Amino acid sequence: MSVVVTGVRSRTHLVYVASYLRTLPPDTQLRYLEGGSFLSATVSRDDVTKALPLDVEFIDSTTDLAPKGPVTYVAVGAPGLRPLAALRRSDPRSRITTVVVDEGLGTYGDWRTRRAAYLRQGGSQLRSTLRAAAIATGNRTLTTVRWPLYRKADDWAVFEPVAAEFRRALGPIEVGSFAPGRAILLTQPWVDLGLVDADSYAAHIAALAAQQQAAGRQFLVRPHPAEAPDATPATPPCPSTYRPNWTQRWSPRIC
Incomplete structure (x- = not known):
């Protein structure tokens, strides 16, 4: 089984990703696309290897991203169009399962709240609107599995596998x-x-x-x-x- 992970921009994102990876067989082949950041947040290779429960192969370009055959693509917040395109080019007939984990509380807004966040970060009205709309459309049409912290359909109940991973990351609390x-x-x-x-x-x-x-x-x-x-x-x-x-x-x- 092959898994590709992209979109990690903070160590908190690693917790969400790890909670899903922990459900997979221990011999799963994992490729992790490096790069990307948000403000002061940084994620080192050491952070990744400590947080994720599988052996990691680091790559720095989408050209090296795609294995042959069926693959599970794990994205943070929304599917990435470039990684998906690279996976499809690598093997046009392969099955791609797209799993989207939370990026944080921002996951629970809509395209308007995401646009407002982009505007606060200095984006223009046009770019922020197009970007927010594209992400909302991608989430709706390209996602196979949503792996959230809260389940809206269950009256916002906490999803235990993700909650358990946060408890594991935090360690014992008095x-x-x-x-x-x-x-x-x-x-x-x-x-x-x-x-x-x-x-x-x-x-x-x-x-x-x-x-x-x-x-x-x-x-x-x-x-x-x-x-x-x-x-x-x-x-x-x-x-x-x-x-x-x-x-x-x-x-x-x-x-």
């Missing part, structure tokens, strides 16, 4: 490590997107922290996956010194 009354801020990479300056954003976080602490709540910051942790200081930053890139990937920071 139930008593968080106070019963706590507030968790899920951040967005506004500074990296150029929508606000770092000082203003830090002041905003500080104000939120002060409000929550005054109310007797434990205040935690959970970064967006695109906010890289490579500048993490030795001690967790409290709001007066908070910067988006100063937070760990998996564990919320306690202030």
Whole structure:
């Protein structure tokens, strides 16, 4: 059995992909297309080999992507047209099963919310609209299997195989490590997107922290996956010194 993976742009994406790969036979041949990023997020080969449960063959071009015969194509967020075209050219008669895993909470909007995200990232009205519409059409017409975290048809129930992979990635968590009354801020990479300056954003976080602490709540910051942790200081930053890139990937920071 052959599997091709493309579209990974953060380590969080690897968790979604791993949850699907874990259902496959251990001798599955896996090719992973490198490249692609989102803001500060980076994915190294070491990240990939640690996260994925199969042996990985790394490739850096769609020309090396396609094996002969039936193949399962695993895409993040939406099927990629270039990888699909490369797979089809390699073996026009082969069967291609396209599996789409989540890219994050953005998966659960529609083409309008995706267009709004592209506009926030600096895209033009025309390009953002065309891109969002193309992805929505591709998801609807090219996807064989949706592998989501939440199942809309089941009243947004959590899909256990994906949830289990996140628990595996997080490792053991002490139930008593968080106070019963706590507030968790899920951040967005506004500074990296150029929508606000770092000082203003830090002041905003500080104000939120002060409000929550005054109310007797434990205040935690959970970064967006695109906010890289490579500048993490030795001690967790409290709001007066908070910067988006100063937070760990998996564990919320306690202030």
